[in-house]
Amino acid sequence: MIVTYITNANDECNTRDSRPPKQGLSACGLIGHQLFFHQVVFCAALPDNTRMQVSSKVITGFKNVLLVDYLAARFPYFSAKKWAALVTNGRLTHNGQTATLATRVRQGDTIIYHMPDPEPPADWVVPIVYEDKWLLGVNKPAGLRVHSQGKFIAENLIYYLRYQHQPPFPDVNLVNRLDIHTSGVVVLAKDKQVLRQLSADFAAGQVTKTYLAVVHGQPAPPSGVIELPLARVPGTKTARQQVVGAGEGKTAVTHYQLLETLGADYALLQLHPQTGRTHQLRVHLAAIGHPIVGDGLYQLNDEDYLHWLRNGRSPQQMPLIQRQALHCAATQFTHPVSGHPCQLEASLADDMTQLIDKLSGN
Template sequence: MAVELKTVTQDEAGMRLDRWFKTHYPDLSFGHLQKLVRTGQVRVDGGRAKTSTRLDPGQSVRVPPMGTDPSQDSVGGAEPAGAGGAGATPGDARAPGAGEGAAGRDRTKGKTNEDLAFLKSLILYEDKDVMVLNKPFGLAVQGGSGTYRHVDGLLESMRDKDGQKPRLVHRIDKDTSGCLLVAKSRLAASVLAKSFRSREARKVYWALVPGVPKPRQGRISTYLARDEEEEKMRVARHGEDEASHAVTYYAVVDQAAQKLTWLSLKPVTGRTHQLRAHMAHIGHPIVGDPKYFDIENWELPGGLQNRLHLLARRLIIPHPRGQGVIDVSAPLPPHMAQSFAVLGFDASQYDPILEAPEG
């Protein structure tokens, strides 16, 4: 693994450095992380940090090659086979593909071109400073344990001649589809992150939930904290350690009798799993949510796929150069388009949440 520079996203605001690593690298032990931080291998915006350092959106975290946990390293000077031990000859220990010459380089170039073509197929909006991608269901935004294909990795194919790679400004969950904002420079990333922090950015999500919320338009305000055992967010009490305030507006757009409702959601804050946790909290978890759907004996209606029905529908944010506003909408992903067709919902309808009061 090479050195990586990862950008802190808006929904990671205020997160401790050790918790940030736990989120991105769950297999990394705390002792190993402490050593990496103590020796200056982990840095934040180029400077030394502590495991308790609080992160701000737009900051850059230097992630060194992890290797193995020092406590598990071999001792006594033994070398792994093929790395210079008995029977080895100079040059035996080579990286995969080393020595393959042009064939290996062609494969790498082909993979890069394939990734670039895929990313370009996702672009909803692009100019010289920013891109908005239509992230598909099932594609992670960043890497983690067991996740090897993700948007952040695919963006390597877009490095410019100066070696600068486009940067993520925020995240959406792996199974959430829709608008994902990417900055093409450090400056644009910093300005856009500030827009998220100051709540100048407006986000509208669409979701499908069981039942019909009452009232039909409302405000959800809770504190959320991570449940480490369940690997999900839970509603917490004010003042509880690591609890963050979260506010969401919702409005009913349409309904199929009393069975299912199409909601428009407007998060004022940007906490991890905020919309999913909030909808479960009011008794209307999002259809297809493997973590938060908790209604016993509820049967998925025929014609609907058991996939998360959550779309980052619309993103409205000031342009980083002050040139007006970026306003982009994403289409329904295939599984939601299928569900809307079955239920008779018209996706061209008005978004009532845009008229909801500000938080």
């Protein structure tokens, strides 16, 4: 399966770049379409008149199946209704012919998705907090994905740094990740060997991460350790996690410290996750009765949460801040090349500073 691009409807597909093709799912910021790939042809930042197309061969087990049904089952980041609309609009070809809603597929058939025009450049300010020959550290703003997801190809940190930042960082790869609505330190590697070594350090718990969170209530005791295993909620329509019993799920450990009481009903906490499970800090704090302010996923049920997302994050449901008040303030590790201690720090985002001032009465 190949990703290519064309600069004119009559041009043959080409690769603009004289370098040999690179294997991997991150080329062109297309990680979100990973289910389409066996191979990606590397391409540099795309010119304004460029269109991209993604080619896929039908896999074993499908015979005389409607194209729309196949696409919805194989590539579920779009619904069957969305795939049907793309077929109707002429965005897909089947064995070289424009596909229709009546098109049926079988193993070995070639499907090409002619992608819409590129998204407009993301208007983000991403401060650089650290840079050397091997590493890059940034202060990611809330609302920016760290990598491509589904139909969001350009609206992400990796794409921004590789193709839109001046100067660009064409070879960076993520060492750690943050949720889209969490701000703060993200570490990236410019070198594959450094990426492997530092990623292993993160996985082995040899990296210290410090978060700041504004929570409901004021925990007692003011400092402690939360040790509650986590697992994904079965049947959920979201990525919601839950606390499970001993011996189930994955071990998760969080250290917390009360930094400041904010009025009578809120507090600012410092958090140190000892493990790095999905949504760990958010789930742990909700589990002890102190959910993070603005965290719709762990304060609303699935239906209300999805409605909140689809309808612009209604201030009526989350009146204080329109995202979880969670910020990665610092990351400490041993530099994988120099061996020296390295600490990357990110200043608190404006919306959290304003929230703290508001809740403390300033």
